[in-house]
Amino acid sequence: MLFHVRMDVHLPHDLDPDVRADTVAREKAYSQRLQRAGKWPHLWRIAGEYSNISVFDVDSADELHDLLSALPLFPHMTIKVTPLATHPSKVTDALV
Template identity: 85%
Template structure:
């Protein structure tokens, strides 16, 4: 199952710099592991924002929820999930 996920990060401005650095490092490690596993095949930064657009490829909505809630930055995020389906006009093998 494919999902389009927009994640907007809202870290508190007064967050201790050491805590921030730790959370960001753990986030990078976790997200890269999911990418290597094929669960997070696409990840794009939104220019000028602390946000991203991602495509997740998972077996269920429950799995997606578990992966997203496992993100170290999850408590500081607004997340919008859109399920995706194959478009009938899509040319096989493209995109």
Template identity: 80%
Template sequence: MLFHVRMDVNIPDDLDPDVRADTVVREKAYSQDLQRSGKWPHIWRIVGEYSNYSIFDVESNDELHMLLSGLPLFPYMDIKVTPLATHPSDVNA
């Protein structure tokens, strides 16, 4: 199942700088592990924003929720999920 996910990151200004740095490092490792596994095949930065557009390829809504809620930055994110279906005009489908 494919999902389009928008993540907007809003880290509080008063978060301890060491906690912030550690969380961002852990976020990168978590994200890259999922990318290598094939569960998170695409990620793009949204120009001018601390946000990304991503594609997830998972087995279920529950799996996606588990993966997203495990993001180290999850407490500081607004996340919008859009389920994707095959377009009838897609020449690659």
């Protein structure tokens, strides 16, 4: 199942710099593991924002929830999930 996910990060301004650096490093490592595993095939930064647009390829909404809630930045995110379906005018099966 494919899901379009928008993630907006809202870190507290008074967050300890060491905690921030550790959290961001853990987030990067975790997200890269998911990308290498094929669960997170598309990740784009939204220019000018601490936000991204992603596509997840998972077996279920429950799996997506588990992956998202395990993100180290999850407590500081607003997340919007949209399930995706194949469009009838699509020419190819390749995700671009």
